[in-house]
Amino acid sequence: MNRFAELLDRLAYEPGRNNKLRLITGYFREVGDPDRGYALAALTGALSFKHAKPALIRDLIASRTDEVLFGLSYDYVGDLSETVALMWPKRSASSDESFPGHPSPPPSPTRGEGAQQYAALSASTTTNSDSQSDGGTSLTVPSPLRGGSGRGYRGRDASDALHPSNHNNPPPPTLTEVVTTLRTLGKTELPKQLERWLDELDETGRWALLKLVTGALRIGISARLAKTAAAALGDKDPHEVELIWPGLAPPYLDLFAWLEGRGEKPVNRDPAPFRPVMLAHAIDDTDFVALDPADYIAEWKWDGIRVQAVAGRDDRGHVTARLYSRTGEDITGSFPDLVPSLRLPGRDRRRASDPARGPRAELQRSPAAAQSQGGLAKADQGIPDPSARLRSARRR
Numbered sequence: 001m002n003r004f005a006e007l008l009d010r011l012a013y014e015p016g017r018n019n020k021l022r023l024i025t026g027y028f029r030e031v032g033d034p035d036r037g038y039a040l041a042a043l044t045g046a047l048s049f050k051h052a053k054p055a056l057i058r059d060l061i062a063s064r065t066d067e068v069l070f071g072l073s074y075d076y077v078g079d080l081s082e083t084v085a086l087m088w089p090k091r092s093a094s095s096d097e098s099f100p101g102h103p104s105p106p107p108s109p110t111r112g113e114g115a116q117q118y119a120a121l122s123a124s125t126t127t128n129s130d131s132q133s134d135g136g137t138s139l140t141v142p143s144p145l146r147g148g149s150g151r152g153y154r155g156r157d158a159s160d161a162l163h164p165s166n167h168n169n170p171p172p173p174t175l176t177e178v179v180t181t182l183r184t185l186g187k188t189e190l191p192k193q194l195e196r197w198l199d200e201l202d203e204t205g206r207w208a209l210l211k212l213v214t215g216a217l218r219i220g221i222s223a224r225l226a227k228t229a230a231a232a233l234g235d236k237d238p239h240e241v242e243l244i245w246p247g248l249a250p251p252y253l254d255l256f257a258w259l260e261g262r263g264e265k266p267v268n269r270d271p272a273p274f275r276p277v278m279l280a281h282a283i284d285d286t287d288f289v290a291l292d293p294a295d296y297i298a299e300w301k302w303d304g305i306r307v308q309a310v311a312g313r314d315d316r317g318h319v320t321a322r323l324y325s326r327t328g329e330d331i332t333g334s335f336p337d338l339v340p341s342l343r344l345p346g347r348d349r350r351r352a353s354d355p356a357r358g359p360r361a362e363l364q365r366s367p368a369a370a371q372s373q374g375g376l377a378k379a380d381q382g383i384p385d386p387s388a389r390l391r392s393a394r395r396r
Contacts (some may be wrong), residue, residue: 036250
């Protein structure tokens with residue numbers, strides 16, 4: 001959980017796409033299975049927990065803080081996970097213990113009350129060292145996200161000077177342990193477990209945990225970007241990962257084995273998989289010199305979202321139909337009125353071109369995209385394809 005909290009924290013403050021890719025790929029390279037698989041699932045939105053919902057988080061914070069104060073703070077911050085992570089009050093050791101026989105952990109060394117205590121201790125240490133030679137050192141406070149005892153979990157560090165009796169903190173949970181627990185604990189047991197974790201983690205760790213629980217990461221990472229970072233681990237084309245993705249499940253052991261050259265490429269047996277869409281790319285003014293208008297036809301591009309419709313039959317002959325967004329998200333549930341139409345018998349689009357219109361233009365000009373089998377097969381109703389990009393229709 002420590003490394004995952006660190007990853008989310010850095011991604012939240014990293015604006016550059018390439019830097020985000022390097023951070024995620026580096027995490028996949030350094031963290032082993034199955035933690036990295038569950039991290040990939042979290043980044044792609046593939047994790048969900050039956051009983052761990054935002055309403056539960058609101059109930060927990062309501063039991064620890066003033067309801068009006070939380071409402072005002074939530075309205076100001078605008079993010080449930082961040083608000084709760086910052087407001088969560090630690091229990092006093094005399095009133096409750098996170099685990100039997102283990103006192104509550106010390107406060108974070110860099111934020112809130114803990115930061116004030118550390119600042120006072122640091123000032124005292126610096127004063128005592130003024131009379132020493134240049135070789136003397138003053139107290140330094142480790143970042144909760146880098147090295148030492150930080151990275152989102154309160155462990156044994158300089159706080160021992162302030163809390164000499166707190167040496168029995170339990171080890172931090174791994175991401176796999178957190179995910180497994182959230183999936184298996186019952187509705188009545190889960191609140192107490194979340195409280196224990198929130199009491200043991202510092203602000204960054206609590207924030208990462210709550211992001212995982214709510215599923216709303218909001219750190220500028222799309223599912224496509226996370227898959228691209230995974231593909232970079234094995235120098236694979238992201239389209240290859242996209243094609244096999246619908247047949248995979250967390251923690252993606254087969255996927256990482258293939259990416260690292262330790263196993264065969266997984267086979268996607270989904271009858272209605274997502275296929276990478278063929279995107280439009282702008283051309284420069286200088287490119288017009290080499291273009292002959294007679295080689296092209298044009299269609300209108302309408303405003304709206306781009307959707308890929310896919311239908312196929314499974315091993316038992318049942319028709320499966322889905323609608324995907326351009327990034328591969330399954331949005332079938334958002335358009336229930338369209339799904340029945342996808343199950344109707346289709347028409348063979350390999351027919352000869354209409355002589356009145358001339359050769360039928362294909363989508364995409366790039367050779368790589370021309371080899372892709374993706375694309376949206378539209379009903380022949382004279383409706384312009386909203387995703388159409390012109391490609392030469394000349395046959396040579």
